Amino acid sequence: MVVFGVLNYYFPNTIPSLTNASAHFLLVLFSKPLYLFIVQIIGQLLHNKNQSNQSFAKSDYLLFPIPLISIGIMLTFTYWNKTLSSIPELNWLISICASGLLLLNLLVFGINQYNQKRQQEYTQMQLLCQKESDMTEYYRALVQQDENQRVLIHDIRRHLASIDTLAAAKETDKIHAYIQQLQTSSCLKESLQRCDIPLLNAILCRYANQCETRQISFHTDIRSHTVDFLTDADLTALFCNLLDNALRAASIPDGFIELHTYTKTNSPFSIITVVNSCLTDPFSGPGRTLVSSKNDHRRHGFGLKSVQRVIDRYDGAIKMYFDLPTLTFHTILTLRPEKC
Structure with missing residues (x-):
């Protein structure tokens, strides 16, 4: 329709005077390269974007009426082409309306892609924040473990006294179990001091x-x-x-x-x-x-x-x-x- 409006403006009554096959061939000759040019631009814009593994949301079905309505408007223009082609001033309106509908469809597609990208980024950031929260709790647990280690070291004299008491009573098995319990305790793991936080x-x-x-x-x-x-x-x-x-x-x-x-x-x-x-x-x-x-x-x-x-x-x-x-x-x- 963009090509139709432009041709009728510069060459009035040319297309209506041609046979249907000739007019169709002339429109195709100019419109297909224009279509290819637009698709190439869109392809270049989307070339570096990772479109794989993207789920198709059910809300995307709500976008379908927009191109369908655009097709209906184009068919209406085609039905009225003989009447409109006789008015040169309206030929530009045909091209402008067709271009506007094209931009409208591309804009809706672009906004939808942008919203999907923002939603994915938001989800990833939420997961990242949750991971950071979990990691914070994990390191707090390590700090608590280090504190428990300090307490155990502080109480080592009491543990030695208990072992000495068991040794005096010749409780060999209990002494062995007591020492094994202390050796396997996480509180005795080595902890280096790299900063004061x-x-x-x-x-x-x-x-x-x-x-x-x-x-x-x-x-x-x-x-x-x-x-x-x-x-x-x-x-x-x-x-x-x-x-x-x-x-x-x-x-x-x-x-x-x-x-x-x-x-x-x-x-x-x-x-x-x-x-x-x-x-x-x-x-x-x-x-x-x-x-x-x-x-x-x-x-x-x-x-x-x-x-x-x-x-x-x-x-x-x-x-x-x-x-x-x-x-x-x-x-x-x-x-x-x-x-x-």
């Missing part, structure tokens, strides 16, 4: 164990009162996501991770730096964007979004770059305690 210390100890398992050198330098203004949830979201990314990249021969926190001189900002080994430049995507190494690319970026959420809450900033000569990836965060 109990929750963060539990987080760092967990990642230190993972680095030791993967033969990754892990060094931390957490200065006192540099990140103690962060809430438990923010500590978990920030350091777990940063160290998860660093651990994934540094899982190579002679890999290492360095974590430092300090306060900038004559400034209210606290600085957090993470330097880790990285064999390839992660900024190799279109527009120098980060490329995920995860198998599930749909979850790519949500960890950094969680980090960004904490940064925004404390009026901070983040900078990331890859140093090719040393094959290291650098992450630098600045946080303002007064913001919270």
